[in-house]
Amino acid sequence: MALSSALRHRCGFFGLLSQMSSSVSHGRVSTVLLSQMRNNSTSPKIKVDLNQSTGVAVLSMQSPPVNSLSLDFLTELCISLEKLEMDRACRGVIITSSQPKVFSAGLDILEMYGKSPERCGEFWRAVQEMWLKMYGSNMVTIAAISGSSPAGGCLMSMTCDYRIMADNPRYTIGLNETLLGIVAPFWFKDTMVNTVGHRTTELALELGLLYSPEEALKIGLVDQVVPQEQLLATATETMTKWLAIPDHARQITKSMMRKPTIDKLTSNREADIKNFVSFITKDSIQKSLHMYLEMLKKRKA
Amino acid sequence: MALSSALRHRCGFFGLLSQMSSSVSHGRVSTVLLSQMRNNSTSPKIKVDLNQSTGVAVLSMQSPPVNSLSLDFLTELCISLEKLEMDRACRGVIITSSQPKVFSAGLDILEMYGKSPERCGEFWRAVQEMWLKMYGSNMVTIAAISGSSPAGGCLMSMTCDYRIMADNPRYTIGLNETLLGIVAPFWFKDTMVNTVGHRTTELALELGLLYSPEEALKIGLVDQVVPQEQLLATATETMTKWLAIPDHARQITKSMMRKPTIDKLTSNREADIKNFVSFITKDSIQKSLHMYLEMLKKRKA
Amino acid sequence: MALSSALRHRCGFFGLLSQMSSSVSHGRVSTVLLSQMRNNSTSPKIKVDLNQSTGVAVLSMQSPPVNSLSLDFLTELCISLEKLEMDRACRGVIITSSQPKVFSAGLDILEMYGKSPERCGEFWRAVQEMWLKMYGSNMVTIAAISGSSPAGGCLMSMTCDYRIMADNPRYTIGLNETLLGIVAPFWFKDTMVNTVGHRTTELALELGLLYSPEEALKIGLVDQVVPQEQLLATATETMTKWLAIPDHARQITKSMMRKPTIDKLTSNREADIKNFVSFITKDSIQKSLHMYLEMLKKRKA
Numbered sequence: 057m058a059l060s061s062a063l064r065h066r067c068g069f070f071g072l073l074s075q076m077s078s079s080v081s082h083g084r085v086s087t088v089l090l091s092q093m094r095n096n097s098t099s100p101k102i103k104v105d106l107n108q109s110t111g112v113a114v115l116s117m118q119s120p121p122v123n124s125l126s127l128d129f130l131t132e133l134c135i136s137l138e139k140l141e142m143d144r145a146c147r148g149v150i151i152t153s154s155q156p157k158v159f160s161a162g163l164d165i166l167e168m169y170g171k172s173p174e175r176c177g178e179f180w181r182a183v184q185e186m187w188l189k190m191y192g193s194n195m196v197t198i199a200a201i202s203g204s205s206p207a208g209g210c211l212m213s214m215t216c217d218y219r220i221m222a223d224n225p226r227y228t229i230g231l232n233e234t235l236l237g238i239v240a241p242f243w244f245k246d247t248m249v250n251t252v253g254h255r256t257t258e259l260a261l262e263l264g265l266l267y268s269p270e271e272a273l274k275i276g277l278v279d280q281v282v283p284q285e286q287l288l289a290t291a292t293e294t295m296t297k298w299l300a301i302p303d304h305a306r307q308i309t310k311s312m313m314r315k316p317t318i319d320k321l322t323s324n325r326e327a328d329i330k331n332f333v334s335f336i337t338k339d340s341i342q343k344s345l346h347m348y349l350e351m352l353k354k355r356k357a
Numbered sequence: 358m359a360l361s362s363a364l365r366h367r368c369g370f371f372g373l374l375s376q377m378s379s380s381v382s383h384g385r386v387s388t389v390l391l392s393q394m395r396n397n398s399t400s401p402k403i404k405v406d407l408n409q410s411t412g413v414a415v416l417s418m419q420s421p422p423v424n425s426l427s428l429d430f431l432t433e434l435c436i437s438l439e440k441l442e443m444d445r446a447c448r449g450v451i452i453t454s455s456q457p458k459v460f461s462a463g464l465d466i467l468e469m470y471g472k473s474p475e476r477c478g479e480f481w482r483a484v485q486e487m488w489l490k491m492y493g494s495n496m497v498t499i500a501a502i503s504g505s506s507p508a509g510g511c512l513m514s515m516t517c518d519y520r521i522m523a524d525n526p527r528y529t530i531g532l533n534e535t536l537l538g539i540v541a542p543f544w545f546k547d548t549m550v551n552t553v554g555h556r557t558t559e560l561a562l563e564l565g566l567l568y569s570p571e572e573a574l575k576i577g578l579v580d581q582v583v584p585q586e587q588l589l590a591t592a593t594e595t596m597t598k599w600l601a602i603p604d605h606a607r608q609i610t611k612s613m614m615r616k617p618t619i620d621k622l623t624s625n626r627e628a629d630i631k632n633f634v635s636f637i638t639k640d641s642i643q644k645s646l647h648m649y650l651e652m653l654k655k656r657k658a
Numbered sequence: 659m660a661l662s663s664a665l666r667h668r669c670g671f672f673g674l675l676s677q678m679s680s681s682v683s684h685g686r687v688s689t690v691l692l693s694q695m696r697n698n699s700t701s702p703k704i705k706v707d708l709n710q711s712t713g714v715a716v717l718s719m720q721s722p723p724v725n726s727l728s729l730d731f732l733t734e735l736c737i738s739l740e741k742l743e744m745d746r747a748c749r750g751v752i753i754t755s756s757q758p759k760v761f762s763a764g765l766d767i768l769e770m771y772g773k774s775p776e777r778c779g780e781f782w783r784a785v786q787e788m789w790l791k792m793y794g795s796n797m798v799t800i801a802a803i804s805g806s807s808p809a810g811g812c813l814m815s816m817t818c819d820y821r822i823m824a825d826n827p828r829y830t831i832g833l834n835e836t837l838l839g840i841v842a843p844f845w846f847k848d849t850m851v852n853t854v855g856h857r858t859t860e861l862a863l864e865l866g867l868l869y870s871p872e873e874a875l876k877i878g879l880v881d882q883v884v885p886q887e888q889l890l891a892t893a894t895e896t897m898t899k900w901l902a903i904p905d906h907a908r909q910i911t912k913s914m915m916r917k918p919t920i921d922k923l924t925s926n927r928e929a930d931i932k933n934f935v936s937f938i939t940k941d942s943i944q945k946s947l948h949m950y951l952e953m954l955k956k957r958k959a
Contacts, residue, residue: 234908237906239911261911309540313562313563607864
C-alpha cells in the first residue's frame with residue numbers, strides 16, 4: 057500500500073483517510089469521495105426531531121454519501137447539540153444516520169488537503185469541540201449505530217452513554233487509524249480505554265482493528281446488538297429506562313466518571329491543535345494526500 | 358416518585374435513602390424504618406467471634422432490622438475492626454450479617470434528618486473511617502454476603518479482599534444511589550472502578566443498577582456465588598487459602614494496589630465532609646427528608 | 659514453609675526464589691539450582707535467528723536448565739535486543755525458549771546471595787533495563803510461551819505485544835511472588851494491571867496465583883493458546899498480521915499506550931535500586947537465603 061508507506065511519519069491526528077477505511081470494508085471509496093468533492097449542497101447535514109412529550113430527540117446524520125465529518129458537518133452538528141442541550145424540553149438524544157450502511161465514515165480528508173494552517177486549525181478545533189460537547193453532554197446520549205462506524209464514527213459512538221448496533225455482520229466499528237498509517241490522538245485513546253479497558257485498546261489501536269457487531273459486543277465496544285429494523289425502537293425503549301433516573305443525579309455521576317478525561321483535552325487543547333496543524337501541513341503529508349486523491353480520480357475514470 | 362424529584366440537587370453524598378433502596382426490592386420500607394426509629398436498644402450491633410486456633414474472626418452485623426449504618430453502628434464496627442487489627446491472634450475476618458435477607462441496607466437516613474451540622478459531620482467522618490479501616494485492612498477480609506447489599510452495603514462488600522454471595526435471586530447488590538436522586542461520592546466510585554472497571558462502573562452508577570447474585574458474578578462485583586447454607590463454610594475454606602500466603606507479602610501487595618485510592622480520600626477528607634454537611638443541611642433537602650419520613654409514617658398507619 | 663516465614667519482611671523486590679516457584683510446579687528445584695551453581699559455561703545464553711527477507715527474528719533463550727535471569731543472562735538478552743532494535747532489517751521479534759517445559763523461571767536467586775551491595779545494584783539495574791527495553795521496544799514483540807513462566811518469566815511475557823502459550827495444562831504462568839513471601843515491585847504490578855486490569859491483578863498478586871494456559875487465556879494474561887507443535891508457526895503467522903501495519907503508526911500508538919507506565923520507572927529508577935539493595939543485603943534476608951540454599955544442597959545429597 058503506497059499511501060500507508062508514504063504516511064509513515066510521526067503524526068498526532070487520525071481518521072485522515074476515513075473514506076479509505078470505508079473502502080477497506082466496502083470497496084467503493086473513489087466514487088464516494090469524488091461525488092463528495094462535487095457536492096456543494098447547502099441542504100442540512102443534520103436532521104433533528106424532538107418529541108416534546110417524551111423529551112427525546114432523534115438526531116439523524118444525513119450528509120451523503122457517508123456522513124464524513126467536514127468542518128461544515130461538525131459545525132452544524134455542534135449547533136444542533138448545543139440547541140438541544142439548552143432546550144429544557146429535551147432530556148435525551150438518539151444519534152443515528154439516515155445514510156444506508158454507514159453511521160459515519162469519520163473525518164473528511166478534503167478538510168486536510170491544500171488548506172491553510174489557519175483553516176486546518178479551525179477544522180481540528182471543530183473536531184475537538186464535537187468530542188467535548190458529546191462526551192460531556194448533560195443529556196442522555198444513545199448511539200443507534202445503523203451502519204459501519206470506523207475512526208471518527210467510532211469515536212462519536214463511544215462518546216454516547218449507550219451504544220446499540222444493527223446486527224449486520226458486514227458492518228464494522230473501530231479506531232482503525234494505524235491500519236492507514238496514522239495515529240489516533242490521546243483523547244480518542246482515552247475514550248476507548250474508558251470503554252473497553254487498557255489491553256483491548258492497546259490491541260485495537262496498534263492493529264487498527266475493525267470489529268463486527270458481535271465482536272464489538274463481546275469486547276464491550278457496543279452494549280447491545282439488534283436487528284436493523286428494531287434499532288430505533290430499541291434505542292427508544294432504552295432511553296425510557298435512562299430517563300427514569302433523576303437527571304441531576306445522573307448528570308453529576310456522568311461528570312464524575314468523565315471529567316478527568318475531558319479536563320485532559322481542555323487543558324491541552326491549543327497544543328493539540330498546534331501538533332495537528334504542524335503535521336498536516338508538512339509537504340510530505342500534503343504530497344501523500346495529493347497522490348491519494350489523484351489515485352482516486354484515476355480509479356473513478 | 359416525589360422524593361427523587363425533590364432531591365434533584367447537586368449533592369456529593371450517597372445512600373441517603375438506603376432503606377428506600379431496600380423498599381424497591383422488598384416493599385417493606387416503612388415498617389423497617391419506623392421500627393428502627395423506636396429502637397433505642399443498646400445491645401451490641403456487632404458480634405465478633407474469633408477462633409484463636411485458626412486466627413479467623415467472624416464479624417456478624419446484628420442490628421435489626423437491616424443493619425443500617427448509623428453513627429452508633431459505624432462506631433461499634435470501627436472499634437471491633439480496630440481491636441481485631443491490633444490482635445496478633447487474628448489474621449482474617451469474615452464479615453457477614455445475622456439479619457435475614459439483608460447484608461446491610463446502607464447509610465441510616467435518620468442520621469441525616471434534623472441533625473446539627475456538627476453531628477452530620479461527625480456521622481460522615483464515621484462513614485469515611487469505616488471505609489478507610491476496611492479498604493486498608495491488614496487482615497484478610499472476606500464478605501459473606503448473606504442478603505441484599507445496596508448502597509453502603511455494597512460499598513462495605515467491595516472493600517473486602519473477596520466476596521461470596523448467597524445465590525438467592527431475590528437478593529441484589531449495587532451502588533443504586535442515582536436511582537434515588539442522589540450520588541455516590543468519588544471514593545465509592547473509585548472502589549467500584551477498582552473492582553469492575555471504568556465502563557461497568559459508569560453504567561452501574563448512572564443507572565443505579567442493582568444486580569442479582571448471578572449478574573454480580575458475571576461483571577465481577579462478587580467473586581463467587583454459593584447456596585445460602587454453604588455461605589459460611591465456603592468463606593471459611595476460602596480464608597484458609599488466603600492465610601496460606603505469608604501475611605507480610607500479602608499486606609504489602611494489598612497496600613500497593615489500594616494505597617493511591619486511599620490517599621485520595623485521606624488528602625481530601627475535610628473537604629469531603631464539608632461538602633456533605635453543606636448539602637445535607639440545606640433547607641430543601643431537610644424538607645425532602647421530612648416529607649419522606651411523614652410519608653413513611655402515614656404508610657405505617 | 660520456613661523460608662516464606664523467614665521472609666516476612668517489607669520488601670520491594672520479587673522473583674527472588676524463582677527456582678522455588680519452579681519447584682512448586684515441578685518438584686525438581688534442588689537438582690536444577692545446584693547444577694546451575696556449577697555451570698560456568700560461557701556458551702551463549704541467547705540465540706538469535708533473523709530472517710532478512712521477512713524482517714522477523716526468533717530470539718531463543720537457551721540457558722540451562724530453566725533460563726534463570728542472571729546478570730549475565732540479562733546482559734546478553736539486552737545486547738541482543740539492542741542489536742535487533744538498531745537493525746533496520748528487523749521489524750519484529752518472536753521470543754521463545756529452547757529449554758524443555760520452561761519459558762523462563764524468573765530472577766536468579768544466586769545473584770542475590772552473598773553479593774556486595776554494588777553487585778546487587780548492578781543486577782537490579784539489569785532487571786530494570788530488560789523491562790525498559792522490552793516494554794518500550796519499537797519492534798513487534800511476540801512471546802511464544804513454550805513452557806512455564808512464573809515471576810520474572812511472566813513479566814517478560816507481559817512486556818510483549820502479543821502472547822501465545824502452548825496448551826500443556828501442566829504449564830503455568832503468573833506473578834507468584836507473594837506465594838514465596840516476597841512482593842512484586844510496582845512496575846511488575848503496573849504491567850499486569852495494563853494487561854488484565856486492576857481487580858484481576860489484585861487477586862493474582864495477593865494470592866500469588868499461577869494460571870494454567872486455559873485460565874490465563876480466560877483472564878487475558880495470554881492472547882492465544884495453541885498446541886505446542888504449532889506454537890512457532892502460529893507466532894510467525896501472527897507476526898505477519900502485525901507487520902501489515904505501518905511501523906511508524908504502530909510504534910507511536912504503542913508508545914502512547916505504554917509511556918506513562920515506563921516513565922514511572924524511569925523517574926524512580928535509582929530509588930527502586932536503592933530499595934532493592936537495602937532489602938536484599940539485610941542480614942535476616944541473607945540468612946534466609948543461606949538456609950534455603952543449604953536445604954537444597956541437603957536435598958540433593
